[in-house]
Amino acid sequence: MFKYRSTVIFILLSLVLAVFISPFASSSPDGLEWVAEIKGFLSSGEEIIYWTHSLMPDYRIAFISGEGLSTSVAGFLGTIICFIASLLFFRIFLRKRKKLQSD
Template structure:
C-alpha cells in the first residue's frame, strides 16, 4: 500500500462520508426500533454523560438543516478515525 493507494482509499471514504451521508435513512435503527416497541426508548433520551463536540453529526457553526452539517461531520470523522487508527498502529509496531 503506497501513498497513492492511501489517497485513493481516503478519497473514497471522503466521498461516501460527504456526498452520500445526507441521503442516509433517518428511520430508527434496529436497536431504537426494539427500544420503542419495548417501551424503554425514553431511558436513552437522557443528557449524555460526557458532552460531545459534534453531537448527532451536526457540524457546529452550520445550519443544522443544511446538508453541510452532515457532510462536514463526515469529512471530520473520516480524517479523525484515519489519523487515530494510524497513530494506534504506529504505536504497536516494534521499534527497531
C-alpha cells in the same frame, strides 16, 4: 505506480461516502432505537447520558444550519479524525519494537 496509490484511492472513497452520500442517508431510527421505541424503553436511553462533551452530536455541527451541509462537514471531519487516530495508534506498535531492537 507511486507508493501511496492505494491509500489515496481508499481515503478518497471514504471521503466521498462521508461527504456526498451521507446527506442522503435515512434518518429513521436504527434497529435498536426502533426496538426500544416499540417496546417502550427508548426514554431510558435519554435519561442517563454520562458524556455530554461530544463535539458533533448526531453527526451534525451545531453552528451550520443547513442539515445536509452540517452532516457533510461532520462526516468529513470524522473520517479524517478516524484516519489520523488510527495512523497514530498503530504506529505505537512499531515504536515499541524499534526500541527493543536498539536496546
